[in-house]
Amino acid sequence: MAASTEPTFLEISETVRRLEEMLDRVPDPLARDIRQKIAHLRALLLEQRSPNLVLVGRRGAGKSSLINAFFGARVAEVGHVKAQTGQGRWFDVQGELGTLSILDTRGLQEGSRPEEHDAADTPLDSILAEVRRKAPDALLFLIKASEVDSAIDADLDVLTHLASAVEQAHGLRPPLIGVVTHCDLLEPKRTDLHLPESQDPTELQEKLRHVEAVERQLRDKLRSRPELRGELVNVLGVSTYLSWRPDGTIRSDERWRLGELAQVLFRELPEQGRLVLARVTRVRTLQEELATTLTRAMASLCMGVAFVPVPVADIIPITSAQLSLIAGIGWISGRQLDLKASGEFLTALGVNVGAAFALREAARALIKFVFPGAGNVVSGAVAFAGTLAIGTAARAYLLRGVSAEEAHRLYQSTRASAEAHPERALSEG
Ligand SMILES: Nc1nc2c(ncn2[C@@H]2O[C@H](COP(=O)(O)OP(=O)(O)OP(=O)(O)O)[C@@H](O)[C@H]2O)c(=O)[nH]1
Ligand SMILES: [Mg+2]
Missing domain, CATH: 3.40.50.300 (P-loop containing nucleotide triphosphate hydrolases)
Known part of the structure; x- marks a missing residue:
């Protein structure tokens, strides 16, 4: 359908493809779990169609x-x-x-x-x-x-x-x-x-x-x-x-x-038809539900990606996935956000994309060196909490219309509590 040829969806589709490529290097059952999340995202976003x-x-x-x-x-x-x-x-x-x-x-x-x-x-x-x-x-x-x-x-x-x-x-x-x-x-x-x-x-x-x-x-x-x-x-x-x-x-x-x-x-409705219904009817509860589903799937996905044992030289598209999440929530809200606009939103949240990325990579390399095996768990939690917080802030800002300052506060508080209690964060969204 038309939506999947929009620039946003081409970019999201590309991110998903790169994520899938990495899965060969991920051990089961983690890979299986990530594949499921990806299938879910595909059905909701990329395979969307009219009911x-x-x-x-x-x-x-x-x-x-x-x-x-x-x-x-x-x-x-x-x-x-x-x-x-x-x-x-x-x-x-x-x-x-x-x-x-x-x-x-x-x-x-x-x-x-x-x-x-x-x-x-x-x-x-x-x-x-x-x-x-x-x-x-x-x-x-x-x-x-x-x-x-x-x-x-x-x-x-x-x-x-x-x-x-x-x-x-x-x-x-x-x-x-x-x-x-x-x-x-x-x-x-x-x-x-x-x-x-x-x-x-x-x-x-x-x-x-x-x-x-x-x-x-x-x-x-x-x-x-x-x-x-x-x-x-x-x-x-x-x-x-x-x-x-x-x-x-x-x-x-x-x-x-x-x-x-x-x-x-x-x-x-089958998952493929839900996004269109939520957009067409503009029913807020439906939009919120979809945004929450998307956020959870993407956060778990990013956690999985952080576990992937690849050299830093391999570009891990966590940031791309997070930008896609914002663009996806924008789409649910009835807007057309490209990844550039999504990046601006991230910056407005106070997320320094480049610095956070470099820092995370450095910390990861270091931790892996000091405690073999532990590093993946730490960066996994960080990637999960960060993505969840970004999705939560985007939902508040794009669907509920809270101010940028309020979205920023929400980002920080969600991130802190999700890092402390990832399981609870996942069940509460
Ligand atoms: N008060 C009231 N009027 C309604 C409601 N739903 C439809 N109408 C009116 O009922 C009339 C018929 O509605 P339509 O939507 O054209 O009905 P339809 O089933 O499409 O009819 P056909 O195309 O002829 O088969 C119109 O004058 C509508 O304004 C309703 O819930 N309340
Ligand atoms: Mg009629």
Whole structure:
């Protein structure tokens, strides 16, 4: 995909390649452990791709609105427009920060025909052909809160067909998430779910009870089908309501629990699809989680690299790995940081890259000479703590927007405590 050809990713990819080259000289089981970390980093960063999502739901259920709500932008056409090109086909919905690949199955349940369907096929056939062509990462079933108690057998049939077509073609059953839309319209209608602090608490409680009731109802219906029961991950009530001015800017944002829905989806996605979802939806908790994962993997990797018994003449790319980590966190945050900008960030943290590197090498050579065998452990802990601290500071600065001074303090305190207690640091991140 496009992201992996960005300059940042070419550089990160080069660093990872150099790390892998060194592994031949690392003893097992350390090498095996490092290989695992690298595979993890590869999947998250270098093999990132758009998640493939199938949206099943009646006309007006809110499929297009859900896409817009995820992006926080008007990227899909809302309302009762006629079937457009791309209906019944996988299509890329592109936002500023990434792309979701969507298969919109609109109109299937009613047996209505999109304008552009292939005359030879029924709409269901063409949708089934699409999921055979490309495996969905998740099925989302959308239904209006007011329609959950209606007959939904036709909808469940579509879901069942889809799930078994995917299984036949790809040997896996995609996770299913039930989404109850239009929850904002449940009684009491005038209670705003998206502004809970300013609502009458009793009325808010009443509304939330109604949301729970429709969630339960949909869950029971989905579970009533043995073919779907095992795949059902969660059922969540949401509001995707966004209203736009003619110029395309947002007039009113009444989205509710979109972040939770994104989290549920995130957990079900293969690692390759997670970064794009976190960027597109800009859900902070997801971005933080990815940044933490990246930091831990990179810190362990650097520790492993410090163990590699090679002459100082061999360039050990710990600094490159640390710069890649900063660039990676920048990318998660929706920025485009090259390694130069990442280096500037390191300098702002007060890390003197050149001096630290030379010092570490000198200390390592010396310790190895005095205590054979001990040096690797010492430099390993230093590399680990330093990398962990850099990642923690980058996360605070790039994702939470703390000041440079605060990031610097965080760097120092994280580094000190990680050097003292590496195991604790690893589990806390
Ligand atoms: N109040 C409220 N309105 C919503 C919500 N979700 C969607 N809508 C509205 O419902 C209408 C239909 O939404 P769409 O997103 O176009 O539904 P769709 O499933 O894409 O419909 P088709 O493309 O026709 O199959 C639009 O007017 C939306 O603004 C919601 O959660 N709350
Ligand atoms: Mg639509």
